[in-house]
Amino acid sequence: MQINPNEFTERCEFGYVDSVPNETNGNPEDKFTYSFSRWFGWRNQTFNQQYQLLGVTKTDTRQIVVRHDPEIKPNMQVRIDGVVYRFVIFSPDNRSLRDTFDLLTLKEVDKP
Secondary structure (H helix, E strand, C coil): CCCCHHHCCEEEEEEEEEEEECCCCCCEEEEEEEEEEEEEEEECCCHHHHHHHHHCCCCCCEEEEEECCCCCCCCCEEEECCEEEEEEEEECCCCCCCCCEEEEEEEECCCC
């Protein structure tokens, strides 16, 4: 997979969904809590990848690539342009090379 870091032209926010009290009535509601942001680039899925994901009910997914960062954990979520996504597939590159990248397959979080 050829990755060009010059294509990392957008910012995404990583964080967790926490239960916080509603400002109006105090009832708990899930809200995205920002931890940090990183530059990323979109990846196009090949037809082969789409068919493989279709077979395991992981359709309607998107892929992004970020520089490898040990702060990114599989239980995190990511917010891009106000839309919160969860990790469907988290593929970190843990090699000890200078330029390593993490491939994240994302699915939009369903709103209640």
